[in-house]
Amino acid sequence: MIVGHERWRKPEGCWVDTCRCDPTNISLQAACQLFQRHVAKTSAIAEGDFATLKGHLIQRGDAFTEISINARQRIGKLGARFVSPGSTVLIHGFPRVVLCILQEALNKGVQMNVVLTEGRPDGTYQNMVSWLHERSIPTTVILDSGVAHRMERVDMVLVGAAGVVENGGVISKLGTFQIALCARALNKPFYVAAEAYKFARRYPLNQRDLPIENAPIDFGPLLPSGVKVENPTQDYTPPEYISLLFTDLGVLTPAAVSDELIQLYM
Known part of the structure; x- marks a missing residue:
């Protein structure tokens, strides 16, 4: 296992230097690496015929694209089974895959209530509130610092992820880890929805x-000059705080993620 900051280097054999893209964009790097692996899995490489090889690469690229496009719909169907009628769901940020789960639950006639964190500083809660309001879903917005106070009246937590790492933990919007801690303390299920192309060969400690x-x-303006301001965009939630992951590969426990990663890159 690569240790320290070296674990973030690109794997050997990568065709595109994904390290040149924004290092905080975990999902983009993971998707690029998986795409490169997927299109290279063709026997045409050994045939030496460029036209045949090109055709196989395009075909496999199209197949990968189709799988990725349909991923959210599949996750929506799987995750909606866990949303009970009349339940209260706590959501953090504006994860589009979570929208698919809520929409699928609504399509099945399941009515729910949503507690939404403010999610500073990017203001994503505004987009989420608009989406929920358009569908007449009762919504309560709380401050990020109010999660622990509200958690006892929540039935489940549902969040997205920028990346799912090898041990089953997730890298997600800042504040996700503290929500997971509160959920564990009050025995509330903490669910993560993420597409398989976000599975990353990384192992943060x-x-x-x-x-x-x-x-x-x-x-x-009253903040004194010279005071250091720290506001990272993401945090890491260890696997022991995650109940289940809703993915297009199925509903997984965190422990199953490493096996799925092996299968994806075989």
């Missing part, structure tokens, strides 16, 4: 193992 991107945030 703690928060310091993540690539850091500080998002701009305004604390107002």
Whole structure:
């Protein structure tokens, strides 16, 4: 196992230097690496016929694209089974795959209530509130610091992920880890929805193992000059705080992620 910051280097044999893209964009890097592996899995490489090889690569690329496009719909059908009528779901951020789960539940006639975190500083809660309002879903917005206070009245937590790592943990929007901690303390199920192309060959051990991107945030004019402001965009949630992962590969326990990664790259 590669240790320290070296574990973030691209795997040997990568055709595209994914390290040149934004290092905090975990999902993009994971998808690029998986795509390269997928299109290369063809016997045409050994045939030496360029035209045949090109045709196989395009065919497999189209197949990968089709799988990725349909991923959210499959996750929506799987995840909707866990949303009970009249339940209260806590959501963090604006994960599109979570929208698919909620929409599928609505299509089945399941009515629910949503508790939505403010999700500073990017204001994604505004898009989420609009989406929920258009579908007449009762919604309560809370401050990020109010999660522990509200958790006892929540039935489940449903979040998305920027990346699912080898041990079954997830890298997601800042604040996800503390929500998971509160959910565990109050015995609330904590579910993560993520497409398989976000499965990343990474193994962070703690928060310091993540690539850091500080998002701009305004604390107002009264903040003294020289005070350091730290606002990373993502955090790492270890697998022991995750109940289940809803993926297009099926409903997985965190322990099953490593086996699925092996299958994806075989």
